[in-house]
Amino acid sequence: MKQLIRLATSAATMAVIGVLFCALPVFAEPLTPEPDLTLRRIGAGDMTAYGHRATLDIWFPGYGDYELDEGSYLYLDYDHSELLDPKDSTMTAFIDDLPLASVLLTSSNAKRTTWRISLPKDRLKRNINHIALKYYMHLPDDICEDIDESALFSTVYRDSYIHYQYKSPLAFIDLPPSDLGRFPAPFLRSSRPAGEVAFILPDNPTVEDYSAAASVAARFGQVAGGKPFTATLHFASQVDNTLRTDRDIAVVGRPDANAFLDQLSASLPLKHRQQDGTTGFVDETGSQIAPDSGVLQEMVSPWDKRYSVLVVSGNGDEGLRRAARTVSTRLGMKTLQGAYAIVTKASEELSRGENAGDSGSPVKLSLRQLGVSDSPANGIGEHTITFSFDAPPPDNQQGAFLDLVLAASPLLDQDRSSVTVLLNWVPVRSYLLKTENSDRLTYRLQLPAKSLRPGINSMAVRFNLYARRAEWCGPLAPERAWAVLYSDSALVLPVGSDKMPLNLANLPYPFVKNGTTSGAYLALPDDPALLTDSLQVAVILGRQALGDSTELRAGLAAELSNEDKRNHDIVVQGLPQGTNLLATIGPKLPLSLEVDAQRALQKPELVLLGLKDAANLGIIEIVPSPWNPERSLLVVSGTSEEMARKSYRALRDRIPQGNVATVAEDGRLATVMIAGDVERPVTAGLLQRRTYSVAAIPAVLLIVGLLGIMLTRTARRPK
Numbered sequence: 001m002k003q004l005i006r007l008a009t010s011a012a013t014m015a016v017i018g019v020l021f022c023a024l025p026v027f028a029e030p031l032t033p034e035p036d037l038t039l040r041r042i043g044a045g046d047m048t049a050y051g052h053r054a055t056l057d058i059w060f061p062g063y064g065d066y067e068l069d070e071g072s073y074l075y076l077d078y079d080h081s082e083l084l085d086p087k088d089s090t091m092t093a094f095i096d097d098l099p100l101a102s103v104l105l106t107s108s109n110a111k112r113t114t115w116r117i118s119l120p121k122d123r124l125k126r127n128i129n130h131i132a133l134k135y136y137m138h139l140p141d142d143i144c145e146d147i148d149e150s151a152l153f154s155t156v157y158r159d160s161y162i163h164y165q166y167k168s169p170l171a172f173i174d175l176p177p178s179d180l181g182r183f184p185a186p187f188l189r190s191s192r193p194a195g196e197v198a199f200i201l202p203d204n205p206t207v208e209d210y211s212a213a214a215s216v217a218a219r220f221g222q223v224a225g226g227k228p229f230t231a232t233l234h235f236a237s238q239v240d241n242t243l244r245t246d247r248d249i250a251v252v253g254r255p256d257a258n259a260f261l262d263q264l265s266a267s268l269p270l271k272h273r274q275q276d277g278t279t280g281f282v283d284e285t286g287s288q289i290a291p292d293s294g295v296l297q298e299m300v301s302p303w304d305k306r307y308s309v310l311v312v313s314g315n316g317d318e319g320l321r322r323a324a325r326t327v328s329t330r331l332g333m334k335t336l337q338g339a340y341a342i343v344t345k346a347s348e349e350l351s352r353g354e355n356a357g358d359s360g361s362p363v364k365l366s367l368r369q370l371g372v373s374d375s376p377a378n379g380i381g382e383h384t385i386t387f388s389f390d391a392p393p394p395d396n397q398q399g400a401f402l403d404l405v406l407a408a409s410p411l412l413d414q415d416r417s418s419v420t421v422l423l424n425w426v427p428v429r430s431y432l433l434k435t436e437n438s439d440r441l442t443y444r445l446q447l448p449a450k451s452l453r454p455g456i457n458s459m460a461v462r463f464n465l466y467a468r469r470a471e472w473c474g475p476l477a478p479e480r481a482w483a484v485l486y487s488d489s490a491l492v493l494p495v496g497s498d499k500m501p502l503n504l505a506n507l508p509y510p511f512v513k514n515g516t517t518s519g520a521y522l523a524l525p526d527d528p529a530l531l532t533d534s535l536q537v538a539v540i541l542g543r544q545a546l547g548d549s550t551e552l553r554a555g556l557a558a559e560l561s562n563e564d565k566r567n568h569d570i571v572v573q574g575l576p577q578g579t580n581l582l583a584t585i586g587p588k589l590p591l592s593l594e595v596d597a598q599r600a601l602q603k604p605e606l607v608l609l610g611l612k613d614a615a616n617l618g619i620i621e622i623v624p625s626p627w628n629p630e631r632s633l634l635v636v637s638g639t640s641e642e643m644a645r646k647s648y649r650a651l652r653d654r655i656p657q658g659n660v661a662t663v664a665e666d667g668r669l670a671t672v673m674i675a676g677d678v679e680r681p682v683t684a685g686l687l688q689r690r691t692y693s694v695a696a697i698p699a700v701l702l703i704v705g706l707l708g709i710m711l712t713r714t715a716r717r718p719k
Helices: 002-023 144-148 207-224 260-264 317-327 330-334 345-354 535-543 562-567 581-588 641-650 689-716
Strands: 036-038 047-050 053-061 073-080 090-095 098-104 113-118 128-136 153-156 161-163 195-201 229-235 248-252 272-275 278-281 294-300 308-314 340-343 363-366 375-378 381-391 401-408 418-423 426-432 441-446 455-465 482-485 490-493 520-524 553-556 569-573 591-593 600-602 618-624 632-638 660-663 669-672
Touching: 047 053, 047 381, 053 153, 053 375, 053 381, 073 090, 098 113, 195 207, 207 229, 207 248, 207 308, 207 317, 207 520, 207 535, 207 553, 229 535, 248 260, 260 308, 294 317, 308 317, 317 330, 317 340, 317 345, 375 381, 401 418, 401 455, 426 441, 455 482, 520 535, 535 569, 535 641, 569 581, 581 591, 581 632, 591 618, 618 641, 632 641, 641 660
Parallel strands: 195 229, 195 248, 248 308, 520 553, 520 569, 569 632
Antiparallel strands: 036 161, 047 153, 053 128, 073 113, 073 153, 073 161, 090 098, 090 128, 272 278, 294 308, 294 340, 363 490, 375 482, 381 455, 401 441, 401 482, 401 490, 418 426, 418 455, 591 600, 618 632, 618 660, 660 669
C-alpha cells in the first residue's frame, strides 16, 4: 500500500512538472530596453569641472523604440571642494537649454553624495539626450584673479546614470517610414546598444550571392564604427519564426533563386512575378526591370514591427552586383531616397564619378563620416569632445594630419583660451583661440608617428575657455564663452606601401589596402555550422575599411577558382576535412591541422623532444599565398568548430607581433614568428614544445633507473 502511495505521489509530482514545463513559452523574448544607463555603461569615466564657471556636458543614449511613462530621472553621484563658499556656489542641471534644478554646494554635500533630478517626459528624445551641468563656484572673499584657483572643483562619478521610466507592459513605437536615404538607419541606431542582421541567401548560392552578402556585411561593419555588430548567414529553407523575429534581415539574391522573397512579396514596394517564362521584379508600370539593373528595397518586418528588412537583388547577376555595390559605397547610398531604388548603369556611374579618386591614397575621413556632428563647447572652463577612428597601417606612420575646423566667441580672453588635441590621450598640439570674430578657422596639425597606431585610435579635442579679465568681475552671460568643433574637420591618413611585412600585428593589411577591401577574397567554410558565423570576418574587415567602398569577393573555399587564387589576397576559414582547401594547403603553412583530426602539426625543425597531441586551440596565421607570392593568405581555423569561432572573434582585436597566433579555450592569445614553406610536418606539441621536452626528462631518467635495477637483480639471481 505504501509503495502504491509513493508511486501515486511521484506520478502526480511529474504531472505537475510536466504541466509547468509545457506552459513555458517557446518563443524568444522581445528585446528589453535598459532602463538605467550609467556613465560607466556608455564608456565615460569620472568627470571633473574646474573654475568659477564650468560646464560638464553629458550625452546619454535616448530611450529608443519604446514609449515612456512619467517618472524618468537623472541620478548624480558627485562631490566638490570643501573650500567653496556655501552661499555663492551652485550646480544647475539642464536638459538641452532647459534648466531642471539647482543645488547649493555646501559642507553637507562636499563629501560624495547623490542627487535625483526629475526629467520631463516631453523633453526626452529617442536617439540622444544632452545633459549639461553648469557650475558657479567661489571661495570666500573671492576676487577676480582667482579664475585658475585649483580649489574650485566638483566631480561627477561614473556611477551616475539616467533612468528611463518605460510603460508597463512595454509599448513599442512604430519605426518611421522606410527610406534608403537614411541608411544605415534603421538597422543601426543610437537607441540600440548593438546591431544584428540575419543574411538570407538562396539555398544554392552562387559566388555572386556570397560576394553580395560579404560586401554588404562589410559595409555594416564600416558604419557600425565601434558599436558591436553581428552578421549571420542562413539559407532560405532554414528560416523559421525564431529567425524572423528579434533581428533585422537582409535578403540577398535574385527572385528566381531566393524563395524567401516569396514570403515578403505582399509587403514589398516592388513586386516580382513571372513574365515570358522568367521570374523577376517589375517597376511601377508593370514592366520587368532589366537584368543589369540593381533592385534595393527597405520595409518594416512583417513579423516584428521593431525591425526592418533590406532586399539586395536584381533580375540578373549584373543587377545583383550593382545593387550590392551601391549599398557597399558611401556615396552610392547617398544618391537614394524612399523605400526602393532601381540602380541603373547610368546612376551607378554618376555616383562613381562624384567619388573619383576617393579609393586612392591617402584616406580622408571627416568627423561627419565618423558620426560626429557639429559639437559646441559652452561656458567657462574645460570641455572635451572625443571620438574614435580606425587607421590603416601607414608607411612608417608618417604624413598623417588633422584639419581642425573651429569657431570661437570673440569675447573670450584670447591670451588664455585654448584648444588642445590629444591622440590616444597623448597631447599633440595646443593653439590659443586668437580669432577676433566667430568666423571659421582651420588649423592643420601633424599627427606624430609614435602616437598613431594601426587599428582603433581615440582622439580628444579639449577646449579651455576663459572670459576677459575686465569682464569677469561683473555679471557674465554664459553665452559669451563658447567654441564649436565642426563636423567637416577631417583626418588624412596615408596608406603604407603594399610591401609591408606579413605580420598579424598589421591586420587588416593586406586584406584592406588603400582603405578598401576590393582586393580580398573570403574563402568561406564548407562546414554549415561554421558558415553561419563566417560573415563576421567580413564585418571585421569592413570596420577597418576607411575608403568609400567595402566591395568584397566571397565564395565557398571548395569552389575557389584558379583566377581568384592568383588575383586576390585570400582569407580561408574553417576546418581541414577530407580534400578541402585547408587540407590541401596545410603542408605550406608554418602550423597546420591534421586532416579530420583534432591535432596540430608543426615543422620538424621546431621540435626539441617528444610528440604530443595539441590542446583544443584556435589558430590564425598569415603567409605569402601559395598560388601567387605577390599575394597573401590568412588562415582562420581551429581544432574544433568552437575554437574556429573563437579565432573569428580574436580578429576583432589587435594581435601582437607574429605570423602565427593560437587562441586558448579561455580566450587567451599567444603569437610566435615561425618560418614557413616546409613540406613535411610532423605531429608535435603546440607552442609548448619546450615544456613537453623538459617534462619528459624526469620520465626518461625514471625509466633508465628502473631498467638498471632490473638488470642488477637479474645479475644477482643464482643460476
